[in-house]
Amino acid sequence: xxxxxxxxxxxxxxxxxxxxxxxxxxGIYGLGDGTLNGRELAVASYLTEHVIPCLLGRDPxxxxxxxxxxYRGAYWRRGPVTMAAIAAVDVxxxxxxxxxxxxxxxxxxxxxxxxxxxxxxxxxxxxIEQALDDVARHTEMGFKAVRVQSGFAxxxxxxxxxxxxxxxxxxxxxxxxxxxxxxxLYLRHVPKLFxxxxxxxxxxxxxxxxxxxxxxxxxxxxxxxxxEPFRLFWMEDPTPAELQEGFRVIREHTTTPIAVxxxxxxxxxxxxxxxxxxIDYLRMTLVHGGGFTHIKKTADFAALYHxxxxxxxxxxxxPVTMAAxxxxxxAIHNFGIQELxxxxxxxxxxxxxNYTFKDGLxxxxxxxxxxxxxxxxxxxxxxxxxxxxxxxxxxxGTLTDW
Ligand code: CS2
Ligand code: MG
Numbered sequence: 187x188x189x190x191x192x193x194x195x196x197x198x199x200x201x202x203x204x205x206x207x208x209x210x211x212x213g214i215y216g217l218g219d220g221t222l223n224g225r226e227l228a229v230a231s232y233l234t235e236h237v238i239p240c241l242l243g244r245d246p247x248x249x250x251x252x253x254x255x256x257y258r259g260a261y262w263r264r265g266p267v268t269m270a271a272i273a274a275v276d277v278x279x280x281x282x283x284x285x286x287x288x289x290x291x292x293x294x295x296x297x298x299x300x301x302x303x304x305x306x307x308x309x310x311x312x313x314i315e316q317a318l319d320d321v322a323r324h325t326e327m328g329f330k331a332v333r334v335q336s337g338f339a340x341x342x343x344x345x346x347x348x349x350x351x352x353x354x355x356x357x358x359x360x361x362x363x364x365x366x367x368x369x370x371l372y373l374r375h376v377p378k379l380f381x382x383x384x385x386x387x388x389x390x391x392x393x394x395x396x397x398x399x400x401x402x403x404x405x406x407x408x409x410x411x412x413x414e415p416f417r418l419f420w421m422e423d424p425t426p427a428e429l430q431e432g433f434r435v436i437r438e439h440t441t442t443p444i445a446v447x448x449x450x451x452x453x454x455x456x457x458x459x460x461x462x463x464x465i466d467y468l469r470m471t472l473v474h475g476g477g478f479t480h481i482k483k484t485a486d487f488a489a490l491y492h493x494x495x496x497x498x499x500x501x502x503x504x505p506v507t508m509a510a511x512x513x514x515x516x517a518i519h520n521f522g523i524q525e526l527x528x529x530x531x532x533x534x535x536x537x538x539x540n541y542t543f544k545d546g547l548x549x550x551x552x553x554x555x556x557x558x559x560x561x562x563x564x565x566x567x568x569x570x571x572x573x574x575x576x577x578x579x580x581x582x583g584t585l586t587d588w
Pocket of ligand 2: 396398422423448
């Protein structure tokens, strides 16, 4: 089998998505997600101008050699753009491999290790009361795990809380909006939020929270300690992870489990976090982490240190990544949990797929390959529009992490 053609599709059914389609001489094609929220065209250009010419004529079954060729052959290594482009190729090739062998990709990763994949949904509200209502809505939908975020007095907006009644979609068209932030107000608020959630919903519901990179290590240590009575499933992105040893400080102060990694793009971003057991869950997923070929190696390394997966699953990762992640989640032994932010109806129509949700669990389906497709006619109705993630400033105007 030979790769005969490959091209990038950019569509925007409510938000931008970059998809690589790889075609072969046997009529089988594969899809890979290359979406990098706020920097989509950088990945599209990297693929079109620098990667695709090197793919033509190659055997799509050679996933390992092609991964090494694209990683080592570029000379300039790692980074979100490079690794999202490599991921798009890798996932498309595994899709082709599954289709050619007439088997779902999870069978190429070790086969089913479980019948379904536990997912967590996003409950949020502009205040505690509204957040509690949204937690109730998620439990009624069957979720066994819920991430809870809420606004609080003193800040006009905060991470993870929809501006109005609609869906929470952080990327906005036009130039970056400016949010405001106060760690002091936030640190006072979060323990109150989770005390109320536990009082209302009891001990069985898995509760998660995302600090979204905004605390110092010692602040995160303090928050983790104050959240211990509420037994969170995890506290996510407690502090910016460039300083991996900052997580040692957090570990010294709290037993609240730590999740990190949605912004990572290779094992080298988390090598120390894992081998020192400074974290409990790794969030790096297929689209940003170099595809199946690299994520499998990273997850196997993490398994040696009791670290489980907790893949990122926001709406800015396309249904191609959701499908790929669910195959991976179903197969690997050290699976932890999968994030589920449901896509819009328009997005689901552009990317028809076989994955399903029932009683808090998801399943990728048993179609050969990934079980997801791209309706290019419909995709063409949603032209790309540049969009940015917000930026964030402290109350004194100092720029900080969003
Ligand atoms: C968030 C993401 O889902 C999460 O845990 O951190 O929604 C993140 O803000 C977006 O993926 C950024 O594009
Ligand atoms: Mg997050």
